[in-house]
Amino acid sequence: ARNELELVEDELVLQGVCKACLEQLMEVSQEYIWQHQRFNLTLSTASTETEPRHLKGTVRFGDNVLDEWLVVSMLLKLTKQFPHL
Numbered sequence: 001a002r003n004e005l006e007l008v009e010d011e012l013v014l015q016g017v018c019k020a021c022l023e024q025l026m027e028v029s030q031e032y033i034w035q036h037q038r039f040n041l042t043l044s045t046a047s048t049e050t051e052p053r054h055l056k057g058t059v060r061f062g063d064n065v066l067d068e069w070l071v072v073s074m075l076l077k078l079t080k081q082f083p084h085l
Contacts, residue, residue: 010053011053014055015043017085018041018043018055020082021055021082021085024078025041025074028074029070029074032070035061035064035067036060036061036064037058037059037060039057039070039071039074040059041057042055042057042058044056057071057075
């Protein structure tokens with residue numbers, strides 16, 4: 001079992017990764033006009049045995065598949081920049 005200090009350290013690392021990812025996403029999509037809702041990346045709210053804390057992305061793109069493809073492109077860029085994701 002992990003001790004409290006390890007859990008806090010993991011949380012801080014995950015928060016840092018989320019912040020770095022958001023900064024990268026803003027660079028890519030800063031001037032992009034989203035149809036409904038811009039892509040948002042957050043930390044999951046809880047950790048369980050079957051679902052550990054993780055980054056979670058959401059977007060509402062409606063009929064505009066360009067929004068969807070931009071999200072795919074951004075996620076590919078993030079996984080190349082942060083291979084541990």
